[in-house]
């Protein structure tokens with residue numbers, strides 16, 4: 001039987017990665033965070049001192065000479081940029097914006113989507129991102145679109161960054177998320193949108209436990225149809 005693919009798309013701060021990680025553990029699926037790949041490209045562009053919004057040609061050229069890979073350990077996914085483990089270096093607000101900028105470049109998307117499709121065949125997987133159900137894996141058995149109000153998403157992202165020891169303020173985090181919402185949903189290639197056949201789940205006002213339970217129940221019900 002073909003492996004099972006569960007895809008979780010949605011805007012920044014909707015809780016995709018936190019929830020996907022927990023659910024992947026529960027179902028013993030491999031969790032693949034595609035945002036980390038765009039972040040690695042964004043990090044390389046920043047290290048080259050490129051303007052991620054306007055140095056499109058330079059970034060396209062950079063894509064001929066970039067090596068992005070992932071591995072999975074007990075502590076989850078690690079991402080490597082040209083052989084260097086950049087897992088913790090990609091979580092800054094600057095890299096978030098750079099990732100969103102470079103993700104609008106078709107050449108970047110084509111390269112990363114091809115890598116993601118290969119990874120998706122290796123195991124039963126949960127993959128999260130923006131275009132996974134609509135573009136990367138349109139035939140995935142279970143598609144979920146996870147969303148929440150801008151205030152809830154900004155608050156969650158703010159708390160996460162503070163917890164990771166970063167000095168940020170709530171209004172800046174909210175502005176970054178708004179910027180990325182517009183950027184990610186207005187780009188020409190594979191924009192953020194609700195994929196055809198996706199179950200839409202709004203987690204506004206939920207605790208993490210409530211959202212995890214909701215998604216677990218939804219996935220269990222869907223899986224029972226496929227595993228019959």
Ligand code: DC
Nearest residue numbers: 034035038099100103129130131180
């Ligand atoms: O999920 P994230 O916040 O780590 O993603 C960072 C950026 O990468 C996001 O603003 C848009 C881009 N992205 C994308 O375009 N497609 C994906 N499948 C995943 C992320």
